[in-house]
Amino acid sequence: MRHWSLVAQARLLLILGWAAVVAAVVVSGYGAWAAKDSYLRADAERQIELANKGVLVGMINQETGLRAYLNTADPIFLEAYVVGAAQTQSAMKDLAAEVSDAQLEGELANSRATAASWQSWAAGQKASVDASAAPLTDVRQAEAGKLLFDAFRRANDHLQATVDATVGVAIADARAGQRLGFGLLLVAGLIAALILAALGWTLITRTLRPIASLAANARDLAAGRPAALGVSNRSDELGDLSRALAAWQAAAKDRDHMFALSDDVFAVAGFDGVFKTVNPAWERMTGITAAEFTSRPYLDFVHPDDRASTMAEGSKLAEGVKTISFRNRYVCKDGSYRWLDWTAVPVQGEELIYCVGRDVTDQQSAEEAIRTLNKELEAFSYSVSHDLRAPLRAIHGFVRILLEDYAPDLQAEARRYLDLVAANAQQMGRLVDDLLQFSRMGRQPLNKQRVSASALVRRALEQLQPALEGRAVEFDISDLPAVDGDPGLLQQVFLNLLGNAIKYSKGRETARIQVGTRTEATGETVYFVKDNGAGFDMQYAHKLFGVFQRLHRAEEYEGTGVGLALAHGIISKHGGRIWAEAAVDKGATFFFTLGGAPTWELKAAA
Amino acid sequence: MGIESGSVDILLVEDNPNDAELALHAFRKNKLTNKIHLVRDGAEALEFIFATGQYAGRDVADHPKVILLDLKLPKVDGLEVLRRVKEDPTTKSIPVVMLTSSREERDIVEGYRLGVNSYIVKPVEFEQFTNSVRELGMYWLLLNRPPVDKAA
Numbered sequence: 088m089r090h091w092s093l094v095a096q097a098r099l100l101l102i103l104g105w106a107a108v109v110a111a112v113v114v115s116g117y118g119a120w121a122a123k124d125s126y127l128r129a130d131a132e133r134q135i136e137l138a139n140k141g142v143l144v145g146m147i148n149q150e151t152g153l154r155a156y157l158n159t160a161d162p163i164f165l166e167a168y169v170v171g172a173a174q175t176q177s178a179m180k181d182l183a184a185e186v187s188d189a190q191l192e193g194e195l196a197n198s199r200a201t202a203a204s205w206q207s208w209a210a211g212q213k214a215s216v217d218a219s220a221a222p223l224t225d226v227r228q229a230e231a232g233k234l235l236f237d238a239f240r241r242a243n244d245h246l247q248a249t250v251d252a253t254v255g256v257a258i259a260d261a262r263a264g265q266r267l268g269f270g271l272l273l274v275a276g277l278i279a280a281l282i283l284a285a286l287g288w289t290l291i292t293r294t295l296r297p298i299a300s301l302a303a304n305a306r307d308l309a310a311g312r313p314a315a316l317g318v319s320n321r322s323d324e325l326g327d328l329s330r331a332l333a334a335w336q337a338a339a340k341d342r343d344h345m346f347a348l349s350d351d352v353f354a355v356a357g358f359d360g361v362f363k364t365v366n367p368a369w370e371r372m373t374g375i376t377a378a379e380f381t382s383r384p385y386l387d388f389v390h391p392d393d394r395a396s397t398m399a400e401g402s403k404l405a406e407g408v409k410t411i412s413f414r415n416r417y418v419c420k421d422g423s424y425r426w427l428d429w430t431a432v433p434v435q436g437e438e439l440i441y442c443v444g445r446d447v448t449d450q451q452s453a454e455e456a457i458r459t460l461n462k463e464l465e466a467f468s469y470s471v472s473h474d475l476r477a478p479l480r481a482i483h484g485f486v487r488i489l490l491e492d493y494a495p496d497l498q499a500e501a502r503r504y505l506d507l508v509a510a511n512a513q514q515m516g517r518l519v520d521d522l523l524q525f526s527r528m529g530r531q532p533l534n535k536q537r538v539s540a541s542a543l544v545r546r547a548l549e550q551l552q553p554a555l556e557g558r559a560v561e562f563d564i565s566d567l568p569a570v571d572g573d574p575g576l577l578q579q580v581f582l583n584l585l586g587n588a589i590k591y592s593k594g595r596e597t598a599r600i601q602v603g604t605r606t607e608a609t610g611e612t613v614y615f616v617k618d619n620g621a622g623f624d625m626q627y628a629h630k631l632f633g634v635f636q637r638l639h640r641a642e643e644y645e646g647t648g649v650g651l652a653l654a655h656g657i658i659s660k661h662g663g664r665i666w667a668e669a670a671v672d673k674g675a676t677f678f679f680t681l682g683g684a685p686t687w688e689l690k691a692a693a
Numbered sequence: 694m695g696i697e698s699g700s701v702d703i704l705l706v707e708d709n710p711n712d713a714e715l716a717l718h719a720f721r722k723n724k725l726t727n728k729i730h731l732v733r734d735g736a737e738a739l740e741f742i743f744a745t746g747q748y749a750g751r752d753v754a755d756h757p758k759v760i761l762l763d764l765k766l767p768k769v770d771g772l773e774v775l776r777r778v779k780e781d782p783t784t785k786s787i788p789v790v791m792l793t794s795s796r797e798e799r800d801i802v803e804g805y806r807l808g809v810n811s812y813i814v815k816p817v818e819f820e821q822f823t824n825s826v827r828e829l830g831m832y833w834l835l836l837n838r839p840p841v842d843k844a845a
Binding site: 472473476477478479480481483484485486487488512513515516517519 | 709711712715718765794815816817818819820822
């Protein structure tokens, strides 16, 4: 029965039981039917016996009456003779009706013939007595009658003996059939009883007891107690069930371990505002026990300033809205607070909220520190932009006044020096401006929108018109796809890249600048700006995008070394990449991509 | 420099003496020397405009034709001066041009929110500054006549 399912086992036993019962019914029915037939047969033969005896009685009556009449010639005795003849005739008729088999019919014919012989003799004797009206005295005649009657009696006896023998067989048959039927009924009943007992035994030992044991196991599992699952070797449904329970227990154990191990806090909260279950991380984080956390409304543990927002979040959850990154503070045993970032889902039918909280206290303080730093940096930049530029304005301004208003008093060499002072003041002014722009870029939030890259290039070129004066530049600008990005910042990227392309191709008789895109195998769109200018040595490529890094001497190409750093910063902020390919005197190509999502960005300062 | 008698065409609010001198030089270069009054901080600017404190004797209705206002000022800063001028119905029609030494967008945005009429970013290059001052002078003193103020 090892590979039989319980349903199959029960089905088999039920079929066997049914078969046994049906067999018992059939066998006992057959026994009864067979016995009845034998009894009927015995009954019929007893009728024959009775009729045969009736024939004999009729004949004896005839013979007795006749003998007395022959001896006395007194007609009074003829009455018995007549009655006996009628009896014989009637009994013969009955007998003929009962007899059906060939042997008895033969014997009946014999009996009838012998009876008729005697009756014929008797009728002759009576007729002679009637005629003589005197008793018969011829002894020979009497002996002849006796012989005839004895012949009849023998025939009658023989028939009787034959019938008696047949009746005995029929009765014995009936009894035997009865015994067989009873015996078979007994056997079938015993088999049915055995099968019933097997069924009951199987039901109790193989099914009901294991079910009770599994139920106890399931209760243990539900209560979190270890359960001894001992029937998992069975191949039937209970084996399946116990293995499923064991697997469930293993999974539950895994979950319990995770639940206990996690440093994120887990809680199951009711819509009534009380935690039902909390994981051990709570106690590790706050020093407050799980029992305490589940004994009072969780709002009691929330920072007073965060209670209103926590309540609002709770109501939203009760209405079926998920919580994603809601932040509040929970108290610790020492009175300090930890910041938690929450993800929570409500289960409305059960009125429960499943919550996972991450301790972001360190992140929060880091963010606050960054915000403070940002504010300081902003104040610093503001101050730099005002205060650093003021003396430069004074230097440049007064030098220009000297050059304009006092030119006649100055020697040529003095004027040259003053020009240099003015030029340096100007350069420093540009440095300050670029640096400010660079620092502003880092702090500005991205203002992302769909924008035409072609329009950005067009506007950048408009701004670059002064640099194109007196230059022969051939532009080859493809249609560019629309991009998702900050229009102001992306225009700055094109401005810087195109500005560089124009600047570094100034030595060419005809500068050629190409702007276009190509699509990478990954589906990413790569924008490029290519020139045929001075290029650079690729071994310095790593310095290209650093602030104040320059690959060319200042007297060759003016610049502050901020433009590419700014472009790099803007592209990074968009989640993209920027790189360049170049060779000395063979021109340079700058490539960039714009990633889908912006990289991590500081939350706007309050 | 100094207090001119009679009405004032330009009120220059500038704390940096170098910037002030360069501005005055630029005005002179562009023949806009007459009737410029220089104040050195926001408080003094408010006293002049509303004829209080050291300017108590001034006719308050005699508005300057244009105020050139530096943003970063001691005592009361430029944006506060701007706010007070634009809040007061008697002075809000005086054109105010913001002089700012930075392109910090929030200053410019805040200035416009408070009702500034124009702004100049003080460049390092003196020629640019001179050009800006000339354009400004032409526009505000010659072309853009302020509405006649009936108040006070």
